[in-house]
Amino acid sequence: MEINTPFFKxxxxxxxKDENLQKALGNLKAGFPEKRAIAVDRMPEFEELRNQGRDLKNHILEHLDLYLEQFESKVIENGGQVHWARTSEDANRIILDLCKQVDAKTVTKGKSMVTEEIGLNDFLEANGVQPVETDLGEYILQLRGDHPSHIIAPAIHLNLEDVSETFHKHHNRPKSDDPAVLMQEAREVLRDKFVAADVGITGANFCVAETGSTIIVTNEGNGDLTQTLPKTHIVVTSIEKVVPTLEDMTLFLRLLARSATGQEFTVYNTLSTGSRREGDQDGPENFHVVLVDNGRSEMVGSEFQDMLRCIxxxxxxxxxxxxxxxxxxxxGWVYPGPMGSVLTPQMIGIEKGGMLPNASTFCGKCESVCPVKIPLPKLMRHWREDEFQKHLQPKAARYGLAGWxxxxxxxxxxxxxxxxxxxxMKRLAGKKGRIKKLPxxxxxxxxxxxxxPQGTTFMQAWKEQQKAGEQP
Amino acid sequence: MVTYMPNTPSGPRVGLFVTCLADMFRPSVAFATVKLLEQAGCSVEVPERQTCCGQPAFNSGDRKTTADIARQTIDAFDGYEYVVGPSGSCIGMLHYYPEVFDPADSYYQRALDLKSRSFEITSFLFDVIGADALQDQLKLLQFNHKVTYHDSCSGLRQMGIKQQPRQLLQQVQGIELEEMEEAETCCGFGGTFCVKYPEISNRMVSNKTDYISNTGAHTLLGGDLGCLLNMAGKLKREGKQVEARHVVEILAGMTDIPAIGEADYDLAQKL
Structure with a gap:
């Protein structure tokens, strides 16, 4: 994906200035945070779960190699294969090869931010394989040639009218602004794509080491059709998603749904364990897991390790x-918001990503709601330290800081x-008590x-007051 | 060198951390803090060798300058039972000092020690001195206006300051507290953020001033001058008739001094 992060400002x-976008963002503000607050209020032990989530993730990161190898051997035991991809290019090449092996024309896709990160769609298209997004938000974006602006609600920047127009243009049906009609339209169009697809690609919310399973959580069920109908199912995910056991996974499922949408449980929680076995009613003949590194192993043991707890x-x-x-x-790139402001510089370099960790007031709200207690402001500050050491900050800011x-x-x-x-400043303000324009x-x-200001400093006023007090 | 107050009472010896914004923009906030501490029975001193807490360096990624300023502050406030200042953000910075030293550094332990002794003023009065420590003085005060309170980010999320200022304000006669929508959302000041990303900061403070004026409050109160200068400046630019004050000005009964950004007031001429 094109990197536009340097143009953040x-x-x-x-x-x-974009009124449509501002309207959409207003809806977001009234939606997720309120629902999360209600869900958290209903669960007195939520704070304790956050601590457990943090501690468990820390444990996993200390033993990442162990759990990843266990996961790999279990996947193989279940008749699947694991592919290790150090870079985005490696991952794309592996996935394309797997598609070529079954002579794939089209692939259906469940929602996956890792495939956004590696730029999979463009790569497949350029190599003759047509990807079809099946998550409703992602599907709308694909029709529009757009990209996600949010990691779980990818089309949050669009309004109903935008969707209505997009569908009218691409589906060749009468225009409707009824969400239920639009939804039905998407279902019907996508149904054929599900059946026709040669390969289904999904992400994974977690990879379970003890069973070799991957899990996706969705609210639309599109992921199930993506991974059960085609001959080949490819899971594209990243190395920090591994958890030791199914029980550990459930801890994170409880944290995830409440933190994300305020749901107690996501609607569909679908586990994939290997390829179709004899007697199975459905499931893919070929099951592949592509584990993407893309800079993550460098974060292990670094000051940014805490970021790998992110779910x-x-x-x-x-x-x-x-x-x-x-x-x-x-x-300007794949991951937005506070988590993106820490991850993006790691993946595209601080030289291009430096705008993001600076675009924060360090208000700390993000850290206070993070289900695994990632100290996001602290990690953004670490990037600023990196910038400071490399003299990447603007000259005016550096000289100003040095003078101060x-x-x-x-x-x-x-x-x-x-x-x-x-x-x-007092003189500049004159009698008004405020300054309209300050050089x-x-x-x-x-x-x-x-x-x-009040015309003099406290230190001076205090000194003079003390002196006056000492006089007889 | 320290300056000593006359009539030293028997209570704890407190070093006042003035904060650079109170020092430069609103000395009356520091004077109000001194008054409250003395009413609570403390003897207050103002160490001469203090400047700024170092937060601009810390948040700009300049570890060395941060450590230099931290050492200077630790030295300046050596030996006081408590260190108190009128800002959750600046005192919060003092609480970050242990992070800037290697645990093997002799200043590391001293930084931990300073952290354990330093408090934001409303938290000090309420949590350390006690909820009714000032009740005799506060009940004599009259402020017949509706007020609304902005929770500053560091004070709220780092220092746990939420109920303390409200509980103290409640003891003032005539005051009516009307909570604004999103009282806990950042006002967009963020230190250098407001000049590095002025348009985003402007959107954030505009949201804030809408919430403030929606309450119909006469006065906006808060515990941090950075946020207050930002919000007061925006209220003035928008022509909104809401006054802005630091909470200690109410608690110390110093409301005869014009509010932030209001008419002329020259402390220098009063000395």
């Missing part, structure tokens, strides 16, 4: 005031400067007034 500017629930972006203002496309630091480390110098600044602070005064 311009994209955010456009997003703030992709989207709570961080649902609650993020920056995401809520500018939407997911502003972030010079004074802040010298109290005797700092004090007269603070007094001067206070005095100067070098356009970022502030273009949008809001600068309240005037």
């Amino acid at each position: 311009q994209r955010a500017h456009d997003a703030l 992709r629930c989207s709570a961080c972006m649902n609650h993020c005031p920056v995401y809520g203002a500018v939407g997911g496309h502003s972030y 630091a010079f004074l802040a480390k010298r109290p005797a110098l700092y004090k007269p400067y603070a007094r001067m600044a206070s005095w100067f 070098l602070a356009g970022g502030w005064t273009d949008w809001r007034d600068m309240p005037a």
Whole structure:
């Protein structure tokens, strides 16, 4: 996928002016966070589950090799195959080869952010295999040549009218703005695609080491048709999704549904364990799991290891005031919001991704709702440290910081400067008590007034008061 | 060097962490803090060698400057029973100091020690001194207006400050607290964020001022001057008739001083 992250500011500017998008973002704000809050209120032990989730993920990451190897051997035992992909290119090549082996013309796809990350759709299309997205949101986006702006509600940036127009254009049917009619239309069109597909590709929410199973959770059931009808099922997922046991998986399912949509349980929880066995009613003849690394193993043991706990629930972006203002496309690549602001620089490089970890007030809301307690602001700060060391920040910011630091480390110098600044701004404000335009602070005064200081510093006033108090 | 208050009471010896915004923009907030601490029986001193908590360096990724300023602050506040300041964000930064030192560094233990002694003012009054420590003084105060309270992010999520200012405010006569929608959502200040991403910051603060004016409150209160300067500046630019004050100004009965961004007030001329 094209990387537009360096243009974050311009994209955010456009997003703030886009009335349709702002309307859609308003719906998001009123939706997921409220539902999550209700679900959490109904579960007094939720906080304890978060601790358990964090601790279990930490344990898994300490023994990632062990659990991945166990998972692989179980998949093989069940008649499947595991393919290890260090890079996006490796993953795409492996998947294309698997499609070629069964002479695939079309593949159906369940929703998968990892396949967005590796740019699978474009790659398959360029090599003569037609991918068909079957998640409703993803399907709409594919028709529009668009990309997800949210990791679980990919078309959250669109409104009903957008969908109505898109379907009218592509389905050759009368235009409707009734969601139920549109849904039925999509079902009918997709039904034929499910039957025709040679290969089904899904992601995985978790990979269970003890059984060699993968699981997808969906609310539409499209994933089931994707993975059971075609001859070949390819699971494309990443190495940090492994969990030791089925019971461990259920801990994360409880956290995931509540954190994501406020549901107690997602509607469809579908496990895939190997290929079709004798006597099975359905299931694929060939079962493959492609485990994508793409920079993740470098995070193990680094200051970014905590990020690998992420279970992709989207709570961080649902609650993020920056995401809520500018939407997911502003972030310019696959993963938006706070989790994207930590992951993206890892995957595309801090040189291109540096805008994102800076686009945060560190308000901490994301960390407070994260089901596995990832310290997202701290990890964004680590990226800023990386930028600082590499001198990647804009010159004005670096020199400004250096000048301020010079004074802040010298109290005797700092004090007269603070007094001067206070005095100067006071004069600038005149009698009004506020400044409409402050030199070098356009970022502030273009949008809001600068309240005037009180004319001198506390340190000075205190000193003078103390002196006066000492006199007889 | 420290300056000593006359009439030293018998209570704990507290070092005032002024914060650079109170120092430069609103000394009256620091004076109100001193007044409240003294009413609570503390003896207050203002260490001369303090400047800023170092948060701009910390959040810009400059670890070395952060550590330098942390050492300076740790030294300046050595020996006080408590360190108290009128900001959840700046005191929150003091609580981050252990993170900037290697555990083998001699300052690491001292940073932990400072963390255990430092408090935001409303949290200090309510959690350390006690809920009714100021009841005699507070019940004499009169503020016959509807107010709304903005929970600043660091204060709320890092320092656990939510009920403390509200419980103290409730003891003031005539005051009516009307909670705004999304009181716990960031106002968009975020230190350098507001000048690095001014348009996004503007959207966030515009949302905030809508919620504030929807309450019909006469006064917006908060515990952090960064957020208050941001919201007051936006309220003024929008021509909204809501005053903004730091919560300590109400609690210390210092509402004769013009609110943030209101008419002329020159402390220098009053000295």
